[in-house]
Amino acid sequence: MGSVNENPQSKRERILLKIKLWGKSHPITLFVLLGLLIAYYFCLPKHLFVAPTATVVESRNGRLLGAIIADDGQWRFPLVDSVPKKFKTCIIQFEDAYFQKHPGFNPVSMIKAIGTNIKAGKSVRGGSTLTQQVIRLSRKGKRRTYWEKAIELLLATRLELRHSKAEILKYYASYAPFGGNVVGLDVAAWRYFGLQPYQLSWAESATLAVLPNAPSLIYPGKNQEKLLQKRNRLLLKLFQKGILDRTTYELALLEKLPQKPYRLPQLAPHAVQFLAKEQKGKRITSTIDENLQANVNSILKKHYTDLKQNQVYNAAVLVLDVKTRAVLAYVGNTPTDRNHQKDVDMVQANRSTGSILKPLLYTAMLDAGELLPEMLVPDVPTQIAGYTPENFNEDYTGAIEANKALARSLNIPAVRLLQEYGLEKFRNQLNAFQLEGIDKPADHYGLTLILGGAESSLWDLSKTYASMASTINHFNTTSSEYFKQEFTNPIVIKDKLVDFGIKSIEKTIFDAGSIYLTFEAMKDVNRPEGNESWEFFDSSKEIAWKTGTSFGNKDAWAIGTTKDHVVGIWVGNADGEGRPNVTGLSSAAPILFDVFDVLPRSKWFTKPLDEFAAMEVCQISGFLATDRCPTKTISVPKKNNYVKACAYHRTILLDPQRQFRVNSSCADLSQAHTESWFVLPPLMEFYYKKNHATYKTLPSFKANCKNPLEPSLEFIYPKNGNRIGLTKNFAGNYNELILKLAHIEPRTPVYWYLDDRYLGQTSNFHEMGILPSLGQHRITAVDAVGNEANITIQVE
Structure with missing residues (x-):
């Protein structure tokens, strides 16, 4: 001893x-x-349960958004994180009162069960503990024999040594059968009560606690009396043990039993499918805000009711947090039907971009020092290598400030700017945004790249705008620095942080100043022209937004950004069918602003002052200032600037009355007045002066002045006031009326118009065939230096 x-x-x-x-x-x-x-x-398997589980997606607050059934057709969620106190109490009192004390088996219960069964001549009572039941569930399909019972007992003791009581209870709550294809507490709570487990009442917890005892016999909606008796006996036991007070007990007895299974929530089915691609069979806590998701669903459902009247059946919405790059709402489609591809995730689908890439070109040119915000760009009939772009409204402004061209989404200025900037250069720059749908070389797209010739997804486009917004934010919150990985993918899984990379004084793609000026231009899209209904727009909100419409009205886009959020909208038909009146302005923008209405109001971006420098520009043309034009000072990105000096102001000499131009051939120049005059090229001037009442055409020369630099032109046929009768050919069709013009310098280009509608251009041989309608018409010819000839004819 x-x-x-x-x-x-x-x-x-x-x-x-x-x-x-x-x-x-x-x-x-x-x-x-x-x-x-x-x-x-080693007798206990490393993985106790290997059965497939459902893919479960929860909101950022842990609320169920949706799920995909397990591969074996069972609604079996992944292992629960915890067991609610009420259910834990109920299941222990019903199945295993000594659960917290025994080593995996209860010999007293086993002896009593054997004695009772022998006396009854059949199995009427079980002696298995919850631990043994977990082992039995893990060994599904095994025959219920005494030998199997012995194995279960052995494994139960081993399970108790490996896991805590709390973990064993989690296994039971996750894998116990609750009738039909419902497995586990999580699913049972949703299917039978439409609640999460922690929301269950005492009566509901007791109901679920007794279900696994005989899941094939006791099922909600069937055997109501047996289920009620079992539940109430358990409630009585809880009352007798002092777990429930009398009031709680009596109220619990009054609660009704479930009658039929509820459908699982389907708040974000396409987000669930998207996450399931890489997280199949897992429980995923997403970044999605449940309340916002529900609001966006309601907004899209409301607009879908109107859209389907025009046979437009699909739409998608994506909401991103600019700061964290988290997905806050993900609606992949409308609540349409299978015949209209309701299951297609249009957030990820590549579609024609329409005009949605224009802000990227605008930013790129600002960043390269090749554009100034108010610089006039041509908006005239244009043909480039056989390609003839048209504005959406089929009209022309002649010349327009670059920022207004972007705000109004004019196509012709965008195409001309892309040609000037360089198609190949811009196409290569798009690679930095990781737009997966744009995967072909520049010559495949041509200049249509900027008007919808390429395809991209709502996901990629929205993340690009979010990255641009974040570039400004980060520049202002750091020491005027950029993050190397600013342009990155959004995140959908909670607690996963975006890696923006290291900080640098070098810009990532675009500098913050250029992006800021682009957003300033996009913010001014607050009074669209035309007869569109704009009651949905709240002009007090400062949002940088852009719409886009693809060729054939197949795709309508609207993407908007504030300092805090990006909202992306796509509207159309998943099968690619275009519909009249489907435009970004009329179809997508109303949804965009309805979504912004349910988001917190944001302040406008802080101007990144360190990226700006002052510059003198021409007040009228927006080009670099010269001594011939009135000037003003603007802020531009601080970089080498390659914009030319203003060429639209000319110094002219006027007679003493300032009515006519003069030169040395007709006047004493010492008596002449020198004046700077804003002059646009003829074709630009033709449209510009119709929209600008203050524009003054150059005065004519005095009659006795020689002007060899400005040749004259005259109609040969028809003459002013002619009455024309069109003739028919042998096929019965009208022959064209051939307009003929003489010019002193035939090589000078001449631009033709019928009733102010552009017809085309001639050079050398000035003839133009037309088929005018019956009635009076005005024919105008303008040469390249501004000379103009007009006639009026009557077609009969």
């Missing part, structure tokens, strides 16, 4: 010595015992 004061280490050494001596005396027995011990240690 050891000493009472023997220290623990000496005692342990003495015991090990005895075992060693006993082992030397009984080597075979020791070997067998070690073998059994090793077998016992």
Whole structure:
């Protein structure tokens, strides 16, 4: 016998010595015992349950957004994180009152169960603990024999050594059958009560606690009496043990049983499908805001009711947090039907971009120093290598400020700017935005690239605008620095942080100043022209937004950004069918602003002052200032500037009355007035002066002045006031009326118009065939230096 004061280490050494001596005396027995011990240690599989589980997606607050059933057709969610207190209490009191005390099996319960079953001549009572039931569930399909019972008992003790009681209870709550194809507490709570487990009442918890006892027999909507009796017996037990007070007990008895399964929530089905691609069978806590998602669903459903009247069946919405790049709402389609591709995720689908890339070109040219915000760009009939772009309204402004051209989404200025900037250069620059749909070389797209000749997804376009917004924010919150990985993918999984990379004084793609000026231009899209209904627009909100419409009215886009959020909208038909009146302005923009209405109001972007420098520009043309034009000072991105000096102001000489131009051939120049005059090229002037009442055409020369630089032109046929009768050919069709013009310098280009509608251009041989309608018409010819000839004819 050891000493009472023997220290623990000496005692342990003495015991090990005895075992060693006993082992030397009984080597075979020791070997067998070690073998059994090793077998016992490894008898429990590393992964207790290998059955497939459903893909479960929760909101950022842990609310269920949707799920995809497991591959074996069972609604089986992944292992629960915790077991609610009410259900835990109910299941222990119903199945295993000594759960917290036994080592995996309860010999007293087993003996009582055997005795009862022998007396009854059949199995009427079970003696299995919750731990044994977990083992049985993991060994599904095994026959219920005494040998299987012995194995279960052994494995149960091993399970108790490996896991805590709380973990064992999680296994039971996750894999217990609750009737039909419902497995686990999480699904059962949703299917039978439309609630999450922690929301269950005592009566509801008791109902679910008794279900796994006989899931094939007791099922909500069937065997109501048996289910009610079992539930109420459990509630009575809870009352008798003092777990429930009398009031709670009596109220619990009054609660009704579930009658039929509820559908699982389907708040974000396309987001669930998107996440399931890489997270199949897992429980995913997303970044999605449940309340915002529900609001956006309602908004899209309301607009869908109107859209389908025009046979437009599909739309998508994506809302991003600019700061964290988290997806806050993800609506992949409208609540349409399978015949109209309701399951297609239009957030990820590549579609024709329409005009939605124009802000990127505008920013690129500002960033390259090749554009100034108010610089006039031509908006005239244009043909480039056989390609003839048209504005959406089929009209021309002659010349328009670059920022207004962007705000009004004019096509012709965009095409001309792309040609000037360089198609290849812009196409290569788009690679930095990781727009997966744009994967072909520049010559495949041509100049149509800027008008919808390429395809991209709402996901990629929205993330690009979010990255641009974030560039400004980061520049202002750091020491005027940029992040190397600013242009990155959004995140959909909570607690996953975006890696913006290291900071640098070098811009990532575009500098913050150029982006800021682009957003300033996009913010001014607040009074669209035309007869569109704009009651949905709140002009007090400062949002940089852009619409786009693809050829054939197949795709309507609207993307808007504030300092805090980006909202992206796509509207159209998933099968590519175009519909009249489907435009970004009329179809997508109303949804955009309805979504912004449910988002917190944001302040406008802070101007990144360190990226700006002052510059003198021509007040009228927006080009670099000269001594011939009125000037003003503007802020432009601080970089080498390649914009030309203003060429639209000419110095002219006027007679003393300032009515006519003069030169040395007809006047004493010492008496002439020198004046700077804003003059546009003839074709630009023709349209510009119709929209600008203050524009003054150059005065004519005095009659006796020679002007060899401005040749005259005259109609040969028809003459002013002619009455023309069109003739028919042998096929019965009208022959064209051939207009003929004489010019002193035939090589000078001449531009033809019928009733102010542009017809085309001639050079060398000035003839133009037309088929005018009956009635009076005005024919105008303008040469390249501004001379103009007009006639009026009557077609009969």
